[in-house]
Amino acid sequence: MFGIGREREKEWAAFETEAVPLMQDVFRVAYWLVRNREEAEDLTQETFAQALKSFHRYTPDTNCRAWMITILYRLNGKRRLKLGQLKLVEDTEEQIAQTVAFEPPIPQELTDEDILDAMKRIPPKFSQVVLLTDVEDFSYKEVAELLQVPIGTVMSRLHRGRRLLRQELVDYGGNTGITAEAARN
Amino acid sequence: MDCRELKGMMDSYISDELLVETNHGMLRHLENCPACRGELAARRDLRLRFRDTIRQADENRVDPVFATRLSARLRDRALRPNWWDAVGAYGRVLTAGLAVAAVAALFFGFGGFGWVFEPARTSVGDIGQSNPANDRVPTPELEIVRAVKASWKELTSKAVGDHENCALDYKLAEAPITLDDAAKQYGPFNKDLDKVIEKAVKTGFDGSDTVEFLESHSCVFDGRRFAHIVIKQKGKVISVLVTDTDLPLGSDDIMTASAGAKINAAGLHFGHHAVFVVSELPNTENVMLARTIAPAIRLHAEKLGA
Numbered sequence: 008m009f010g011i012g013r014e015r016e017k018e019w020a021a022f023e024t025e026a027v028p029l030m031q032d033v034f035r036v037a038y039w040l041v042r043n044r045e046e047a048e049d050l051t052q053e054t055f056a057q058a059l060k061s062f063h064r065y066t067p068d069t070n071c072r073a074w075m076i077t078i079l080y081r082l083n084g085k086r087r088l089k090l091g092q093l094k095l096v097e098d099t100e101e102q103i104a105q106t107v108a109f110e111p112p113i114p115q116e117l118t119d120e121d122i123l124d125a126m127k128r129i130p131p132k133f134s135q136v137v138l139l140t141d142v143e144d145f146s147y148k149e150v151a152e153l154l155q156v157p158i159g160t161v162m163s164r165l166h167r168g169r170r171l172l173r174q175e176l177v178d179y180g181g182n183t184g185i186t187a188e189a190a191r192n
Numbered sequence: 193m194d195c196r197e198l199k200g201m202m203d204s205y206i207s208d209e210l211l212v213e214t215n216h217g218m219l220r221h222l223e224n225c226p227a228c229r230g231e232l233a234a235r236r237d238l239r240l241r242f243r244d245t246i247r248q249a250d251e252n253r254v255d256p257v258f259a260t261r262l263s264a265r266l267r268d269r270a271l272r273p274n275w276w277d278a279v280g281a282y283g284r285v286l287t288a289g290l291a292v293a294a295v296a297a298l299f300f301g302f303g304g305f306g307w308v309f310e311p312a313r314t315s316v317g318d319i320g321q322s323n324p325a326n327d328r329v330p331t332p333e334l335e336i337v338r339a340v341k342a343s344w345k346e347l348t349s350k351a352v353g354d355h356e357n358c359a360l361d362y363k364l365a366e367a368p369i370t371l372d373d374a375a376k377q378y379g380p381f382n383k384d385l386d387k388v389i390e391k392a393v394k395t396g397f398d399g400s401d402t403v404e405f406l407e408s409h410s411c412v413f414d415g416r417r418f419a420h421i422v423i424k425q426k427g428k429v430i431s432v433l434v435t436d437t438d439l440p441l442g443s444d445d446i447m448t449a450s451a452g453a454k455i456n457a458a459g460l461h462f463g464h465h466a467v468f469v470v471s472e473l474p475n476t477e478n479v480m481l482a483r484t485i486a487p488a489i490r491l492h493a494e495k496l497g498a
Contacts, residue, residue, distance in 0.1 A: 034254035
């Protein structure tokens, strides 16, 4: 009966099929971005509201997840800018990471808590890249676009992030601190 | 390749990012080095373990209540008639101020865009049909007028649909929820809305002693959520329906409509809400009831800043 109404229903049906099922993924990325559940919920809500508003710009059956996470990062950038949290100059985090040269073996006895705690102790700059690559399966190119940094930076942060994660697991997690295999050598 | 070099490239090896020649060099080293084989296996396991742990951790799982609420809000927002969306390219070039001014002038000037202020009637079945009088002047203002008119008709049509499918036939696709739950999920405006309406009817409606309050809840018809208070008078079921709207320029003028031979609707909108009284009673009676309850609902909304 109503052209506009039908069009709106059609668009909602597409959004419900492609975007709404991604709520868990969007929330997870938001949570590790802001590391606070309430803020992550706010960010998730803003992301979905913005995505709904801009859904006509999304090409159906392409990578909706990457599109949503891009919106999430942009909104978070604006939010941080508002809060004065954006750092324009590289801080010492990368330098600190570079100093981690020695790599002890990964502990064998790790609990989920050890892993989550280790992830929380890594500077966000590195944990974000590890999360987006190793958990969310984004390509280097996609991560570079999300974070608006060169691919080379993504690769180096990922390398350092993984190494920091292992270092944290050795320092705080696990009981043995050394693998049996390594102990024999 | 020695152990140190190999460890430096291990992550890239696991991600299958190395050149074929480098891969071969690594494999040759791994064949003869149990320590590196152990480290490689440990890193591989850690990668998988890390991924599973983060994905399944309770602390980064979305709260189902939040997810349900957000989905409902998005759905509501997506399907809510949006007068501005309906405005054509012409209308979008206007400033908001001009638009509102134009709507104001035309709304009152045209006597409600062909909708009939009480006690006259028009038909919901007419929705979507063009009005030759409006077709004559294709101005930007008229585009807006048409959009608002279409949105109001659509809103009225859904209110009538909700009355038919919820109050009369109980065949809604989605089960209604209590107004208290709606208050938590969709805004505090829903809370005690039934009491506000009941009080308004009992204190200000002629014949209030013949009114029976049957039920109150929040329900969805055709993508639109209504606070729904079902009452009965003179053997007829009456629906009082309140819904969100972003239509501009609310007023106290009540517009009436008829759907088919039996059902009549009287509605008005103010602030962010539209109120409808839908029943098989004559429109004059629907209008009287709408007039009685509208000020109380408006006051309720203003108190809550809704």
